[in-house]
Amino acid sequence: MMNVDGQWRFMHDQGLAFFGRIAASISHELKNHLAVINEQTGLMSDLLHFAGQGKPPSVQRLACLSQDIAEQVGRADLTLRMFGRFSHSVDQQHCPVDLADLSETIIGIAKRLAASKGVMLSHQAGTDQIIVKTSPFLLVQLVFLCLEHIIAQADGGGELRIGAFGDSGQAGIDLCLEGHTIAPMGSSQWQEMLLGLLHARICSLKEHSTLRIEMPLDNPNSTGAIDDE
Amino acid sequence: MNDARVLVVDDEPMFVQAMVERLKNRGVSAVGRGSGEEALVYLKGNQVDVVVLDLMMKGMDGLEVLKSIRSEWPEVQTIMLTGHASVETGMAGIRAGAFDYLIKPAPLEDLIRKINQAIERKAVLSEKKTGPSESA
Numbered sequence: 001m002m003n004v005d006g007q008w009r010f011m012h013d014q015g016l017a018f019f020g021r022i023a024a025s026i027s028h029e030l031k032n033h034l035a036v037i038n039e040q041t042g043l044m045s046d047l048l049h050f051a052g053q054g055k056p057p058s059v060q061r062l063a064c065l066s067q068d069i070a071e072q073v074g075r076a077d078l079t080l081r082m083f084g085r086f087s088h089s090v091d092q093q094h095c096p097v098d099l100a101d102l103s104e105t106i107i108g109i110a111k112r113l114a115a116s117k118g119v120m121l122s123h124q125a126g127t128d129q130i131i132v133k134t135s136p137f138l139l140v141q142l143v144f145l146c147l148e149h150i151i152a153q154a155d156g157g158g159e160l161r162i163g164a165f166g167d168s169g170q171a172g173i174d175l176c177l178e179g180h181t182i183a184p185m186g187s188s189q190w191q192e193m194l195l196g197l198l199h200a201r202i203c204s205l206k207e208h209s210t211l212r213i214e215m216p217l218d219n220p221n222s223t224g225a226i227d228d229e
Numbered sequence: 230m231n232d233a234r235v236l237v238v239d240d241e242p243m244f245v246q247a248m249v250e251r252l253k254n255r256g257v258s259a260v261g262r263g264s265g266e267e268a269l270v271y272l273k274g275n276q277v278d279v280v281v282l283d284l285m286m287k288g289m290d291g292l293e294v295l296k297s298i299r300s301e302w303p304e305v306q307t308i309m310l311t312g313h314a315s316v317e318t319g320m321a322g323i324r325a326g327a328f329d330y331l332i333k334p335a336p337l338e339d340l341i342r343k344i345n346q347a348i349e350r351k352a353v354l355s356e357k358k359t360g361p362s363e364s365a
């Protein structure tokens with residue numbers, strides 16, 4: 001059993017490693033967007049070069065290239081916005097968290113990782129806004145553990161829907177991979193610590209095609225404190 | 230260089246389309262494919278000198294495709310493209326048998342220089358395999 005100092009260090013190391021992994025993944029994605037823009041502006045330069053030689057490009061062609069570049073800029077901007085939201089999740093240890101927003105953020109930062117395994121992430125929008133008071137950064141990490149567990153089992157790919165649920169006493173996030181049976185999650189020290197800090201639990205629903213993370217509307221562990229047992 | 234047959238493989242269609250067109254503008258015979266699986270099908274039916282291959286793709290990733298190319302068409306040279314900021318992933322490609330790698334986004338001139346070098350290497354390997362030509 002780790003002492004309190006050891007647990008804090010462990011939590012800090014896990015959080016830093018996770019943040020670094022996401023930052024590297026986003027950097028990779030942005031470089032891909034830049035690579036597309038680089039090729040398209042290069043192609044525009046080629047067309048201008050040919051125009052200088054008396055072979056003007058069609059206006060439609062230039063409009064198409066310009067539109068493609070704008071689309072890439074839009075995609076890169078969305079990725080950066082999601083990364084910005086994620087980065088701010090470390091700002092406060094206990095604050096109101098909109099679970100639908102958090103789900104969207106997770107999809108934004110994880111979509112390339114999932115796509116590389118053939119899994120498409122989508123947001124299951126609910127009708128009501130569901131707010132819990134908890135640590136957003138710890139919650140993102142717990143959802144990611146579940147996400148990676150599901151993706152590892154999505155043999156042949158599929159669509160993984162992520163959405164919030166809630167009622168008067170409980171709230172949480174559902175991760176549903178339709179048509180698949182998700183094996184129960186194994187236990188790890190980090191997972192147990194996250195569940196404890198968030199006062200959360202993970203259960204299986206809908207003939208094991210859904211993992212549900214349940215938590216109280218207001219996490220009683222408001223300081224993120226670790227008990228010295 | 231005008232005889233070079235280059236296959237560009239990346240799962241980003243806009244990237245493939247633009248790069249292929251720019252290579253063609255410079256006299257390179259280039260075609261594009263959107264996945265590792267499609268690239269392997271193309272290689273089965275067509276002569277290719279150099280494959281420009283993205284490392285991280287949906288489905289079969291670049292390293293898996295590279296292994297198949299090395300196994301089925303060992304004379305074909307492969308240049309890996311990586312979006313990772315570190316050289317480590319590119320080096321992983323070289324260890325797996327790639328001719329070289331480039332970090333995205335890369336100037337086209339750098340790619341063309343590497344394609345030329347790859348073609349020279351392919352020629353050397355072919356000569357070693359068949360022996361020097363009689364005119365040499």
